[in-house]
Amino acid sequence: MRVTAETKQATRQSILEAARKLFAEQGFDSATTRDIARAARIGVGTLFNYFPTKEAIAAALVGDAWSRAADAFAAAMLQPADPPASLEEDLFAHVAAILRKLKPFRKYLPAVLETSLSPAANASIDSQSLRQSHLEIVSQIVCRHGGDDALTPLALQLYWTLITGVLAFWAADSSPRQEDTLALLDQSLAMFVGWLTDSGRSRLPGGTSQGASSSAPGPTRQAGPTLATRG
Amino acid sequence: MRVTAETKQATRQSILEAARKLFAEQGFDSATTRDIARAARIGVGTLFNYFPTKEAIAAALVGDAWSRAADAFAAAMLQPADPPASLEEDLFAHVAAILRKLKPFRKYLPAVLETSLSPAANASIDSQSLRQSHLEIVSQIVCRHGGDDALTPLALQLYWTLITGVLAFWAADSSPRQEDTLALLDQSLAMFVGWLTDSGRSRLPGGTSQGASSSAPGPTRQAGPTLATRG
DNA sequence: GCTAGAATATGAGCATGCTCACTTACTGAG
DNA sequence: CTCAGTAAGTGAGCATGCTCATATTCTAGC
Numbered sequence: 001m002r003v004t005a006e007t008k009q010a011t012r013q014s015i016l017e018a019a020r021k022l023f024a025e026q027g028f029d030s031a032t033t034r035d036i037a038r039a040a041r042i043g044v045g046t047l048f049n050y051f052p053t054k055e056a057i058a059a060a061l062v063g064d065a066w067s068r069a070a071d072a073f074a075a076a077m078l079q080p081a082d083p084p085a086s087l088e089e090d091l092f093a094h095v096a097a098i099l100r101k102l103k104p105f106r107k108y109l110p111a112v113l114e115t116s117l118s119p120a121a122n123a124s125i126d127s128q129s130l131r132q133s134h135l136e137i138v139s140q141i142v143c144r145h146g147g148d149d150a151l152t153p154l155a156l157q158l159y160w161t162l163i164t165g166v167l168a169f170w171a172a173d174s175s176p177r178q179e180d181t182l183a184l185l186d187q188s189l190a191m192f193v194g195w196l197t198d199s200g201r202s203r204l205p206g207g208t209s210q211g212a213s214s215s216a217p218g219p220t221r222q223a224g225p226t227l228a229t230r231g
Numbered sequence: 232m233r234v235t236a237e238t239k240q241a242t243r244q245s246i247l248e249a250a251r252k253l254f255a256e257q258g259f260d261s262a263t264t265r266d267i268a269r270a271a272r273i274g275v276g277t278l279f280n281y282f283p284t285k286e287a288i289a290a291a292l293v294g295d296a297w298s299r300a301a302d303a304f305a306a307a308m309l310q311p312a313d314p315p316a317s318l319e320e321d322l323f324a325h326v327a328a329i330l331r332k333l334k335p336f337r338k339y340l341p342a343v344l345e346t347s348l349s350p351a352a353n354a355s356i357d358s359q360s361l362r363q364s365h366l367e368i369v370s371q372i373v374c375r376h377g378g379d380d381a382l383t384p385l386a387l388q389l390y391w392t393l394i395t396g397v398l399a400f401w402a403a404d405s406s407p408r409q410e411d412t413l414a415l416l417d418q419s420l421a422m423f424v425g426w427l428t429d430s431g432r433s434r435l436p437g438g439t440s441q442g443a444s445s446s447a448p449g450p451t452r453q454a455g456p457t458l459a460t461r462g
Numbered sequence: 463g464c465t466a467g468a469a470t471a472t473g474a475g476c477a478t479g480c481t482c483a484c485t486t487a488c489t490g491a492g
Numbered sequence: 493c494t495c496a497g498t499a500a501g502t503g504a505g506c507a508t509g510c511t512c513a514t515a516t517t518c519t520a521g522c
Contacts, residue, residue, distance in 0.1 A: 161396030
């Protein structure tokens, strides 16, 4: 029993290894599941015993690298820098560290993101918990920088949208050293932090945790009856 | 010759009609191209003579509704409101108008967005020009509200990221009347407009049009050698 | 050892998006 | 009227992600 458990891990690893290689060589789409299974010396059915979908394999690869980056960053975060960094700098460093680890997967990142991106993604264990744990770290970083309150779900949603936007852009970034992506990240975070600060100043009294679904938003003037009415 | 041209349009329309119905009934994934072809009384091959891909059919449906909404909004924009609206209000009204027209496609919007979202999406005629024309309208709106300069590509990219984030959220929004989406839209635009104002005040001297790819961004401290180095 | 039962492996097969070699329908010139 | 030429239509077939009934391997109790 214990032997087979180790064997299972080995099989899983060989699948990931084969997939990593083939994805890198041929891209996500061109590498077929049959290819991956053959490279891992197993049958196709076995492959799908380990991963529910082809995308899940990629998600596992990305998720591993991502969480390793997050762990490393958390460790480096423990000893504070000599000139204390701003909130924006810390957030930038965090994401930049993730980008560096994710570089081998840059090209087929969107395929993983499509599932992982949406808040209502089917709770694919890997990708969903990825979003979750990332947002927790971000919450902590904000907290450490004097964020008196926990970030609202809406704030987290905004942050995540910006991050996925950066990642999607990155996947297609053809600037020499992907400098454009760094610029986009820089401005994304500047925008987010600015918004955090401003909205923190004039925080609504009532809604803290579920502030999103409370009442209708401000400017509805020209929008007419908004969404609710039938088209 | 002219007769057949009309016939072609009719065929195209019958495909769109069948697809609209089946997508609405069964969802994007469950409605097969064979189903659509049968409902449109044509062969599968014919269907793919009119649309390069199944997704393109959905994109055409969405694109039609989208541009109709944009046109209607542009028309309504010509006579300015009595109490002049703020930039944020105008942007909100614009997107809200689009959301209203897009409501029948809400559920399978992500399938269309995945292709349309990324800046480097294969220039699928419909979706790419959609992004383009939408951003042009946004530019005009900003201009009208005293935006002295044209929006930089980076600004447009940020805006588009936020909009696609709103749309992705909307597709999965289960709040009673999708109020959460409106709240998200509200805050997204507030954040964007706030950023526009701030970054306009302290505009960098050099980069106006291609400000994205000029030099390295500000906070790179903890990021180490950033992206450029090999992982 | 031997057998029952469980855990895992397997590849033939299915569903479906899409292609392509071929058919059909139509038009215009002689 | 005929016939070449062109535009549009067509469905058998392919590629591939994924399933499932079956085979294989291993463990445990005797």
